[in-house]
Amino acid sequence: MKVEAECGACLLHRGWLEIQKATDDPLLRFKALSSLLNLLAEGFNPKAVPAYLGTKRDRLIREITGNRDPYAEKKRISNQRALEILPMAKNMVLQGTSAKARFRKACLSAIVGNIMEFDMLGYSFKFGDIGKLIAQAEQDLAIDDIPEVFSRAKEAKSILYLTDNAGEIAFDILLVQELEKLGARVVVAVKEKPIFNDATMADAKTVGMHEVASDVITLGTDTIGLILEEVSDEFLSHYNSADLVVTKGMGYAETLTELELTSPHALLLRTKCQPVANSFEVSKNRNVAKLMFQPRK
Numbered sequence: 119m120k121v122e123a124e125c126g127a128c129l130l131h132r133g134w135l136e137i138q139k140a141t142d143d144p145l146l147r148f149k150a151l152s153s154l155l156n157l158l159a160e161g162f163n164p165k166a167v168p169a170y171l172g173t174k175r176d177r178l179i180r181e182i183t184g185n186r187d188p189y190a191e192k193k194r195i196s197n198q199r200a201l202e203i204l205p206m207a208k209n210m211v212l213q214g215t216s217a218k219a220r221f222r223k224a225c226l227s228a229i230v231g232n233i234m235e236f237d238m239l240g241y242s243f244k245f246g247d248i249g250k251l252i253a254q255a256e257q258d259l260a261i262d263d264i265p266e267v268f269s270r271a272k273e274a275k276s277i278l279y280l281t282d283n284a285g286e287i288a289f290d291i292l293l294v295q296e297l298e299k300l301g302a303r304v305v306v307a308v309k310e311k312p313i314f315n316d317a318t319m320a321d322a323k324t325v326g327m328h329e330v331a332s333d334v335i336t337l338g339t340d341t342i343g344l345i346l347e348e349v350s351d352e353f354l355s356h357y358n359s360a361d362l363v364v365t366k367g368m369g370y371a372e373t374l375t376e377l378e379l380t381s382p383h384a385l386l387l388r389t390k391c392q393p394v395a396n397s398f399e400v401s402k403n404r405n406v407a408k409l410m411f412q413p414r415k
Contacts, residue, residue, distance in 0.1 A: 119167060119168065119371065119372040119373075119375045119376070119393070119394070119397045120164060120165060120166065120167060121162065121163075121164070121166045121167070121168050121171070121393070122392075122393040122396065124239070124391070124392060124393055125162075125166075125168045125171075125393055126158060126162050127239055128168075128238060128239040128240075128391065129158060129162070129168065129171055129172060129175060130154065130155075130158060131237070131238075131239040132172075132175075132237045132238060132239070132314075133151070133154045133175045133179060134151060134154075135237040136175075136176065136179050136188050136189075136237065136314070137150045137151055137154070137179055137183065139185075139188040139189065140179055140180070140183035140185035140188040141183040141184075141185060143183075146182060146183050149182055150178070150179050150182040150183055153178055153182060154175060154178060154179070157171070157174055157175060157178060158171070158175075161174065167372055167373065167376055168372050168393070169341070169342040169343035169368075169369045169372040169373045170342075170343075170345070170373070172314070172342045172369070173313065173340075173341045173342045173343075173345070176313050176314055176340075176342070177313075177340070186311070186312055187312035189236065189284075189312070189314060189315045190312070192236055192284075192315055193284035193285070193315050193317075193321060194284075195285075196234050196245075196283070196284045196285025196286070196315065197284055197285050197287075197288065197321055197324045197325055199245040199285065200231065200234070200245075200248075200285040200286065200287075200288035200289065200325065201288055201325060203245070203248050203249060204288050204289065204291070204292075206249055206252075207227040207249075207252055207289060207292060208292060210223055210227065210252060210253075211223040211224045211227060211292050211296070217296070217299065217300065218265075218268055220296055221264070221268050221271070221293075221296045221297075221300075222264050222268070224292040224293040224295070224296045225264050225267070225293060225386060225407055226252065226255035226256065226259070226264075226405065227252050227255070227289050227292050227293070228286075228289050228290050228292065228293040228366065228386055229255065229259075229386045229387065229388060229405045229406070229407065230248060230251045230252045230255050230289070230388070230405070231248070231283075231285070231286035231287075231288070231289030231290065231366075232282060232283070232286055232366060232367050232368075232386070232387050232388040232390075233247070233248065233251065233286075233388050233390070234283045234284070234285040234286045234315070235283065235315070235390055236314075236315055238390060238391060239391075240391070240392075241390045241391060255405055258403070258404050258405045259404070259405045259406075259407065260389070260398070260400035260401065260404035260405060260406055261398060261400060261405075261406045261407060261408050262407055263384070263407050263408050263409040264407045266409045267362075267364075267384040267407065267409050270361075270362050270382045270384070270409070270411075271297055271300050271302060271362055272300050272301075273361065274300075274302045274360075274361035274362040275301075275302060275303065275361055276302060276303050276305070276356075276359060276360050276361050276362075277297055277302045277303070277304045277305070277360060277361065277362045277363070277364060278304075278305050278307060278356050278357055278360035278362075278363045278364070279293075279294055279297070279304055279305065279306045279307065279331070279363075279364045279366075280307050280337075280344070280363065280364065280365040280366060280370055281306060281307065281308050281316075281317045281322070281366055282316060282317065282366035282367030282369065282370070282387075283315050283316055283317060283366075283367065284315050284316070284317045284318075284321040285315075285321075286317070286366065286367075287308070287317040287321055287322060287325055287327060288325040290306070290327070290366065291325065291326065291327060291330050293364070293386075294306060294327070294330050294331050295330055297364070298330070298331075298332070302361070302362075303332045304331050304332050305331065305332055305333045305334075305335060305356050305360075306322065306327055306331040306333070306334045306335070307334075307335050307336065307337055307353060307356070308321065308322050308334065308335075308336055308337075309336060309337055309339070309340050309341075310336040310337055310338050310339050310340055310350075311339075311340040312340065313340040313341070313342060314342065316340075316342070316369075318336075319334065319336060322334050335352060335353060335356065336350070336353070337349050337350065337353050338350020338351075338352065338353050341373075342369040342372075342373075343369035343370045343371075343372050343373030343374070344365075344370055344373045344374060344377070345373060346377065360381060361381065361382075362381065362382050362383075362384065363381060363382070363383045363384070364383075364384045364386065365383060365384065365385055365386070366386050366387065367386075367387050368387055368388075368389075368390060368391070368394045370385065370387075371385050371387055371394060371397070371398075371406075371408075372394070374410065375397070375410075379410055379411060381411065382409060382410070382411035383409070383410045383411060384407065384408070384409050384410075385406065385407070385408040385409075385410060386406070386407055387405075387406050388403065388404070388405055388406070389401070389402050389403060389404050389405075389406060390402070390403065
């Protein structure tokens with residue numbers, strides 16, 4: 119996915135808010151913002167990918183301010199609030215009368231969890247809305263490839279699950295459980311180091327993902343979305359051998375559309391900005407379950 123004009127404003131907006139969280143030092147703030155403006159001046163063009171620029175932006179801010187995790191407190195609160203809501207979502211999943219029905223409810227809960235996003239231009243959320251949004255998730259579903267994803271999951275022996283944000287990862291547990299019930303070995307991947315509010319190994323442990331998944335690994339890097347040139351050999355081995363890759367969030371959507379995919383990829387996300395909504399040809403603030411794959415041989 120390439121940038122739209124709105125992406126430039128959002129990249130700068132989020133960067134400035136992150137700088138404010140990262141340091142109180144006015145000189146460091148000035149230096150970080152000046153460097154960010156230079157980054158965007160050089161890199162923002164019609165061929166740019168938003169997630170690539172976002173990765174460079176966050177690394178730049180961390181390097182200049184020395185703050186390696188400006189969103190640590192927001193991630194902690196996200197995990198706490200998500201765990202409080204999780205039993206309700208779990209009960210809704212368990213109300214499914216068949217494996218297919220439970221899988222569908224788990225997908226929808228995982229997608230709604232993707233609303234947990236901070237400092238995005240023109241977007242905000244409330245933790246208190248999550249229950250309501252899960253209840254109305256079917257109404258908000260703009261692209262529904264869940265039946266096809268279920269079919270692929272039933273055939274899969276190995277599944278790689280790429281998480282997105284802290285807090286949200288708690289709802290991913292429900293879908294990971296359903297995937298494993300179908301007989302697959304599910305490896306969950308988080309970010310190696312903090313980047314924005316993305317989930318890391320610490321977040322996975324906090325919500326109990328280790329108790330559910332067959333294994334939890336990292337990408338070996340701290341990119342927004344997936345940049346294969348930067349991932350570890352361990353991650354690449356799992357990625358290349360997976361029968362199905364499940365990905366969460368807009369960052370993966372922005373980057374996977376730049377790759378030639380050789381295996382089925384399920385994209386589960388909430389369209390929280392207009393450019394991403396436009397790329398899927400749907401409205402903003404809608405749920406998307408999109409299966410991307412090469413035709414079967």
